[in-house]
Amino acid sequence: MNIGVxxxxxxxxxxxxSIKHTKNxxxxxxxxxxxxxxxxxxxxxxxxxxxxxxxALLADPTIExxxxxxxxxxxxxxxxxxxxxxxxxxxxxxxxxxxxxxxEIIDAATAHETLFVEAFKTKYNTGFQQLKQxxxxxxxxxxxxxxxxxxxxxxxxxxSYLFQKGQGGALxxxxxxxxxxxxxxxxxxxxxxxxxxTLVDDIDTYFSATLTFDNGIxxxxxxGIDREKDRVARIIGEHGEITIPFFYRLEKYTVHLNxxxxxxxxxxxxxxxxxxxxxxxxxxxxxxxTQCPVHNLTDTKQMIAVMEAxxxx
Numbered sequence: 001m002n003i004g005v006x007x008x009x010x011x012x013x014x015x016x017x018s019i020k021h022t023k024n025x026x027x028x029x030x031x032x033x034x035x036x037x038x039x040x041x042x043x044x045x046x047x048x049x050x051x052x053x054x055x056a057l058l059a060d061p062t063i064e065x066x067x068x069x070x071x072x073x074x075x076x077x078x079x080x081x082x083x084x085x086x087x088x089x090x091x092x093x094x095x096x097x098x099x100x101x102x103x104e105i106i107d108a109a110t111a112h113e114t115l116f117v118e119a120f121k122t123k124y125n126t127g128f129q130q131l132k133q134x135x136x137x138x139x140x141x142x143x144x145x146x147x148x149x150x151x152x153x154x155x156x157x158x159x160s161y162l163f164q165k166g167q168g169g170a171l172x173x174x175x176x177x178x179x180x181x182x183x184x185x186x187x188x189x190x191x192x193x194x195x196x197x198t199l200v201d202d203i204d205t206y207f208s209a210t211l212t213f214d215n216g217i218x219x220x221x222x223x224g225i226d227r228e229k230d231r232v233a234r235i236i237g238e239h240g241e242i243t244i245p246f247f248y249r250l251e252k253y254t255v256h257l258n259x260x261x262x263x264x265x266x267x268x269x270x271x272x273x274x275x276x277x278x279x280x281x282x283x284x285x286x287x288x289x290t291q292c293p294v295h296n297l298t299d300t301k302q303m304i305a306v307m308e309a310x311x312x313x
Contacts, residue, residue: 001282002028003090004063006054006078008035011092012069018278021271025282031057054078058085065285067119068092071161072172076101079116083108088115090281093176095300097167099308102301109290109297117281117292118300120180124276127250127267131235131242132185134255134265138237141217144185146178146233146247149224153205162225169204170225171197171307177248178221179209180303181233188215195310198226209310249273 005012019025029049036052051057065088076096082089095118109116162168195209206224233247240257252266
C-alpha cells in the first residue's frame, strides 16, 4: 500500500523505519519543501516521490493513504483536505487541539465516508490487550496512575514547535500518553477533573490532573518537559497492583497480588512500537473500513476533551 507522508521531521523519519516492518506498506511519497531541495536524499531513495508542497502530494493518484507528521496546529487543515479527497488519514497525536476541531474532523470523515485514525500507538500492542485481562485479578480497581516526564529545558530550542505558544508545551507533546492510557482502561463517564499546570513563557512545562469516574475509580496523570521521573503506570486494586514501565510502548508489566510472589509478563513488540498501529491502518484501508475498532473517533474526542479541560483549568 502506498502511503504519502506530510512533513518530514523526527517522527516522520521514525514512521519511515516502522513501516518497513509491516506486511504490505511503504512510503511512496513525501511532501517536504526541504527534501524537495535535497538531491542527496532523492538519490538515495529513488523509489520515493518527493513533493515540494502538500497539495501536490495529495494530488498524486497513486497515494492510498497519508500520514500527517506536522506540528499539532497544522493537523486539522491537512486532515480536512485529505478527507475531502477521500484519502484515508493516519494523524499523529494529538489529532487536533480542541474538541471543536475534532468535531470538524468527525463530520468530514463521516460525510466523505473516509477513514481517520489518530496514531495512538499504545492500544495496538499485544501487551496492552493482555494488561486489560490481567486487571481482572485485582478485583475492584481503585486508582490508576500514569506519568510521562523528561527534562528538555537545558536544550531548549525556541524555534521548535515544542516551545511555540498555542501548540507547544508538555500537555500537547506528551499528554495523550497518560490521558489516553487511563481512558482506555476505565469504561465509565468522567465526573470530576482537578488539574494544575506550570507555565514558562505561556508554555506549560508540567501538568497534572486527578480524574474521578462515575464508577468510583480515580486516576492521576502527569506529564512534563522540565523534570526527570520514571515513565511508569500503576493500576491499584483491592487484591494488589500492576506496575507498567514505559506504559506508552507496553512490552511488559508486573502483577503484585497480595500475599503472592510478583509475576512479570513480557510481550515483545512486533517490529517497533509504531508498527502495529501502521499495520492496522493499512489493513483497515485495504478492507475499505471507515472506522478504527481499536481507537475510534470518539476515543480521540474524549482524549482531546480531557486535554482541553486541563488547559482551561
